[in-house]
Amino acid sequence: MNEISINIQEELFKVWLEKELLPNFEKWVYESTELKENLNTNFYYELLSFNYKQKNAHPELKKLIENQISQSDVEKWKITKDLLNAKNRTENHSKSIRNFYSLYCKGYDFMDNLAFDYGLTLECPYSYYKAETFDELTEKQKQTLINKCYPDIIVEIEKVLNWIENGKIKLIGETNEFGKLEYIDNRSDLEKNNYKEKNKAVEKGNWWEFWK
Incomplete structure (x- = not known):
């Protein structure tokens, strides 16, 4: 294109x-x-x-x-669709939010805030409802958990959309030798430094810190 x-x-x-x-x-x-x-x-x-x-x-x-x-454009469109679904709360937006964690695990480290603050909260709701998966929740519980994401999630979504739109994050649409999705990261050090403390808490086994 x-x-x-x-x-x-x-x-x-x-x-x-x-x-x-x-x-x-x-x-x-x-x-x-x-x-x-x-x-x-x-x-x-x-x-x-x-x-x-x-x-x-x-x-x-x-x-x-x-x-x-190009495959790069397809990848950009797919992730933008999930971001807009979640932002506008349209077209099964809970699935899009959960997908943020999946994208992080597949290699998109720049999705860390969306992955851990929102995607993982829905994907593994045990700390809220003692349920292993989102699908085990009642419809009321699902909606309550989704509502907890807003409006804060919108700020994080707009940040990622801005990175993609302005070329600070360039999606390639390919995987590396380890099976991880590749991207070019043109962000500043300040923009990259956004989830280190919580990751340290997880590594140390301080799970109560992770869910605060």
């Missing part, structure tokens, strides 16, 4: 993210002169001929778009 304008990238991302935007996207594809001038010919005609009314239109369109963008 290196030669595609930011405007086109944004339109592709919006429809990739939200299926309700399909009618607007279809109209834009038919009317946009920018698309014809900037997209490769095959992709442009695939968008023109795509059946936007078919039953599985959105997932099929997502596949089509993903085939035309």
